[in-house]
Amino acid sequence: MGEFELIRRFFDRGPARRSPLGIGDDCALIAPREHGQIAVTSDVLVEGRHFFPDVAPFDLGHKSLAVNLSDLAAMGAEPFGFLLSVSLPGADEAWLGSFAEGLFALADRHGCELLGGDTTAGPLSIAITAFGHVPAGAALRRDGAQPGDDLWVSGEIGGPSWAVGERYAGRGAALGSGLVARLDRPEPRIALGIELRHLASAAIDLSDGLLGDLGHIVDRSRVGAEIDEAVLPVSMQLAAVSPERAIEQALSGGDDYELLFSAPPENRAAIGALGRRLNLPLTRIGRIRDGASIVVLDARGRPRARLPRSHEHFG
Numbered sequence: 001m002g003e004f005e006l007i008r009r010f011f012d013r014g015p016a017r018r019s020p021l022g023i024g025d026d027c028a029l030i031a032p033r034e035h036g037q038i039a040v041t042s043d044v045l046v047e048g049r050h051f052f053p054d055v056a057p058f059d060l061g062h063k064s065l066a067v068n069l070s071d072l073a074a075m076g077a078e079p080f081g082f083l084l085s086v087s088l089p090g091a092d093e094a095w096l097g098s099f100a101e102g103l104f105a106l107a108d109r110h111g112c113e114l115l116g117g118d119t120t121a122g123p124l125s126i127a128i129t130a131f132g133h134v135p136a137g138a139a140l141r142r143d144g145a146q147p148g149d150d151l152w153v154s155g156e157i158g159g160p161s162w163a164v165g166e167r168y169a170g171r172g173a174a175l176g177s178g179l180v181a182r183l184d185r186p187e188p189r190i191a192l193g194i195e196l197r198h199l200a201s202a203a204i205d206l207s208d209g210l211l212g213d214l215g216h217i218v219d220r221s222r223v224g225a226e227i228d229e230a231v232l233p234v235s236m237q238l239a240a241v242s243p244e245r246a247i248e249q250a251l252s253g254g255d256d257y258e259l260l261f262s263a264p265p266e267n268r269a270a271i272g273a274l275g276r277r278l279n280l281p282l283t284r285i286g287r288i289r290d291g292a293s294i295v296v297l298d299a300r301g302r303p304r305a306r307l308p309r310s311h312e313h314f315g
């Protein structure tokens with residue numbers, strides 16, 4: 001199966017709404033909305049670094065797009081399209097069919113169409129660039145947090161990074177299905193991001209761990225922050241094993257793909273109502289302060305002396 005046959009069979013789904021040409025020309029043409037901006041994000045996933053060699057292709061298709069959609073969610077953007085560039089060791093039809101199924105199942109749920117890309121032979125890696133619309137000036141950024149703002153996080157955190165460690169240790173089979181789904185098929189918080197355009201002062205998605213990603217908000221906004229560790233929405237499954245480990249993992253793990261955001265205290269009631277409407281727990285985990293440091297307070301309100309190291313690329 002050649003490159004063009006492979007694209008036609010697995011990835012060409014005809015004309016796209018947001019791109020009159022669809023795929024197959026030299027470039028994709030994107031028709032922007034009037035008075036809007038286009039948010040663009042890109043992520044590369046490499047075998048052995050970002051996923052296990054035996055990952056289910058359906059899950060890999062889902063996650064490759066999900067990590068990009070999560071970045072769009074963090075900006076309050078509404079996804080509409082993506083480019084897919086893959087390097088494949090071979091043209092395994094069953095593998096490709098399942099990969100495309102996982103990819104498009106998520107894409108279709110968010111009205112996000114494949115606009116183009118590239119394929120080549122080589123070690124397995126997947127690069128996706130995703131596009132979303134946001135009204136001009138409405139994007140959620142990292143640099144808007146103000147001293148006095150509340151700090152919020154969506155969902156539950158710490159479980160996926162623990163699950164990765166368990167897999168490395170050969171104990172993956174013992175993980176619960178809920179945790180496995182959260183790690184392998186994270187749900188980008190698109191609806192939340194869009195609603196937060198009017199409620200949040202800054203936002204980021206949690207890919208590198210709470211402390212690391214909060215560090216980006218703190219740096220860009222030139223503020224400090226306090227986290228109350230006792231109220232962190234830690235993984236219940238992990239807390240049942242070790243409460244202390246659950247807190248450390250929630251602070252320093254990665255791969256959560258939840259949203260961390262700051263918002264003025266007057267928006268508390270509206271944010272609470274939003275969480276109930278989306279059926280997504282939104283937890284107030286601390287506050288933005290003057291200064292430049294991040295302090296984690298224990299259950300008695302005392303600062304933790306030592307903070308767990310956060311996940312870093314190329315570490």
Ligand SMILES: [Mg+2]
Nearest residue numbers: 071074205207
């Ligand atoms: Mg991000």
